[in-house]
Amino acid sequence: MEIHIKDLKKVFEGDKKKNIPDTIAIDNFNLDIKDGELVGLLGPSGCGKSTVLYMISGLKEPSGGSVFFGEEDVTHLAPEKRGIGFVFQNYALYPHLNIYKNISFPLVDVYVDDYLKSYKISKFCKLxxxxxxxxxAINIVKNRNVNDKKVSKLLIIDEISFALNIPFSYSKYLFKFINKYDFNLDSFIKFLGEEIDKEKKRYHKIKLEVDNENFILKNGNRIKVRRKINKDEIDLRVREVARIVKLEDLLYRKPNEISGGEQQRVAIARALIKSPKVLLLDEPLSNLDAHLRLETREEIRRIQKETGITTIFVTHDQDEAMAISDKIVVMSKGKVQEIGKPQEIYKNPTNLFVAKFLGVPPINLYKGYIKEHHLYIGNELLIEKEIKANDLEVIVGIRPEAYKLVGEDSNVGLTLKIEKIDNSTRNLIVVSSSEFALNEIKQILDSNLEGIKGVNKFIVNQERMFVFDIKTEKRIEI
Amino acid sequence: MFNKKQSPQNENNENLQTNSSGNKFVDSLKSAFSKTKTVCNNTYLRLRHRGHEESYYYNADGTAKYDINRTLETKKRKFQMNQNLLAFLVLIPAFIFIILFMLYPILNSFIIAFTEDFTWVDGSGSFAISNIINGNSGHWEDMSAVGGEGMVWVEGKYPTSFGLGNFLYLFQNTSYSINLFGQTIGTSLFIKSLWNTFELVIIEVPLTIIVSLLIAYFIHKVKFLRGFFQIIFFLPYVTNTIALGMVFNLLFGSNTSGAIGGGLVNTLFGSNQQWISSGAPRWAQGVVIVTYALWDGLAFKILVFLSGLSTIDKQYYDAARIDGANASTIFRRITVPLLSPQILYITITSFIGAFKMYTGVRAVYQSQSTYFFGGAQGVEWITVVGYLYRDMKEINPLNPGYAAAGSIILLIIILIITAAQFAVSKKRVHY
Structure with missing residues (x-):
């Protein structure tokens, strides 16, 4: 499902009496998402990224603009009619229902138009x-001690359901027979055949027929009915989704009895069960610890790729967004700053905000100027290359990894005084100072420079260095 | 605290040099702090000053050493003791009232209930145990049996006996009748009152819970005029029961002549139904009583449900909306289960309240005589508590034993039902 968002706007009304002005949360938000893409909305907290997600879901009404799902305008459509799945920041799992019921919740009380079917015969045929x-199934029963409590019986039936991919009620029926000590497969199949004939005869008595697909025929025609989705259908679907998110063993637990990562997966399963066209995730990883976060984000990626659902997720963590998204939307103060592939945005930021927001440690900023088509910081020439622009105050952004040590006699470069060396696992991170620095200068250097200290001169990799206009904060091509 | 110059409070190893005489040491301290008390415990010296206490190790050679561990320990012990003492002190008034007005009366009524021919003279019932040990100080004799008139008090020791006589009395005498599924059965008045109470409980409790839950739900949902509705539904709570009863008398008044109108309800619906007048049918009186009890109890229940509703996280509703659940599904599958602790609380208190119903019925019949409960015999809608009052005050004023026995039966019924509710709640209530 393609998603097109045009000029989306959200204004929270203020209160004139209390002198609170209107807040423009989202302004002119435009975004096109291709089918099956995983898009990350990235921005600092309060930038309106969750608001965009809520407006796409329909839980919040936009003040202006429109949202298209494919060709359809869904701007004012109720959320339940949009065919979306939504994972809330704190999952919003119903605490009184177990995992199975939580996942199946969207399917209960759902009506479908169908033809009348003989469910009994369907069961026998399936078996x-x-x-x-x-x-x-026989192996599962043999390997387990059946004489345990009732709970373990339930678990065995559950296991059979998963192994044979059949609904719970089918495997319960099967279990009843297998559990008899004189179980014989051939006689069981024969018995099922007899049962089918019996059932068909019963229908025949009231002048109804059953066709090959187990639909009931009246005068040769199928009978139209509007019915609730039945338990077996729900069961199959729950098991299918549980398998995708790997929750097979936890179906009968309550949400407070499982871990945060598992709760997260339950929330995703619940969002997936209706086979949504669009999956929306609101800060899906913010409640997890660092290790689990890494694991779960890969999981989300895998599930998204497996199901091929167009997915939008919100995050304030750039690592998360960079790691799994096909496309990143960087937002600030209700406006889109840049849209693009993760590495492209990092390598090619359009403005100062994007450059500052992406990258750990953050980009180093210096006050500089362009004079005679050359770039200077202080009175040092930074690069030899000639620049189109001239006579301009600029901010120079240099990525921490872009520095390279050179000798004092180099005619280009930047002199920095090394203050402190931070110990890091892989790299040598050096905190330096310069009178022209606008933020803390952190350099990532080769680890063989461990003994470095005092004043040193560095040349800068031009691909990792960006120049911004000091007033507009837009990038200047060099 | 001690002055630092005179007391080596913070320095562990500093010794107090004294003369060989222990008394002199004490004297010197006394002169230093006029209000200081000193206690000599063998080798330990505890100095107290304005509630503070310090421990010194008092050597045999007359030197004393400040002992910080012992000081702190004493402080801690003293603090804990003070806390316990304080807690007890605060609890004492409540304890006294609970023992005096709750526990003792329950015990006393147990004794009275099991005492046959207990005789009530000038408050002798307050110490039922003495009647059992010493026997009654006299007894009432029915003079009508010997051709005289009324009851006469005869002085002299009269033994009392223990037994189930009072309980049996409640079930004897079948001069009253109840209508059990179309069949009229003669019963004692106590069973009739029990039956009436059961009827009221079964009708009123589910009704009151459903109505208050729905009202709370809609007050919670509606944004427009919410405060107004809250006030409207909370008004009965701050209104006097008897005043409410008077209003209901006006609402359900009727013309005895059989003409249309008479009260607000009749006038509005253009009927001539007799509601609570002495000629009114049983069901009509029941409707008024149930309506009254419903209205009277609604406010508190709505309040509890509203507070419960406001604690439910809004995200559940958002999630349910995304899941495509309609309003009724959300109400049944999310609101009610998440509100189950409040529902349990309200159910239990409503059941207990309904079993103890008395003022409600009395308020409806308040224009009649004191122990009138409707109907030709004046007991049409008598409740168990109504029966107890009537029996003790009007029928058997000299023997509270029957009323005591009745109250114990009521207690047992309420206990059983409450226990059953708790048992059910273990499965159904989600905390």
């Missing part, structure tokens, strides 16, 4: 169909 796999 006959999978007769070659019934040995799996």
């Amino acid at each position: 006959i169909e999978i007769r070659n796999e019934i040995f799996k």
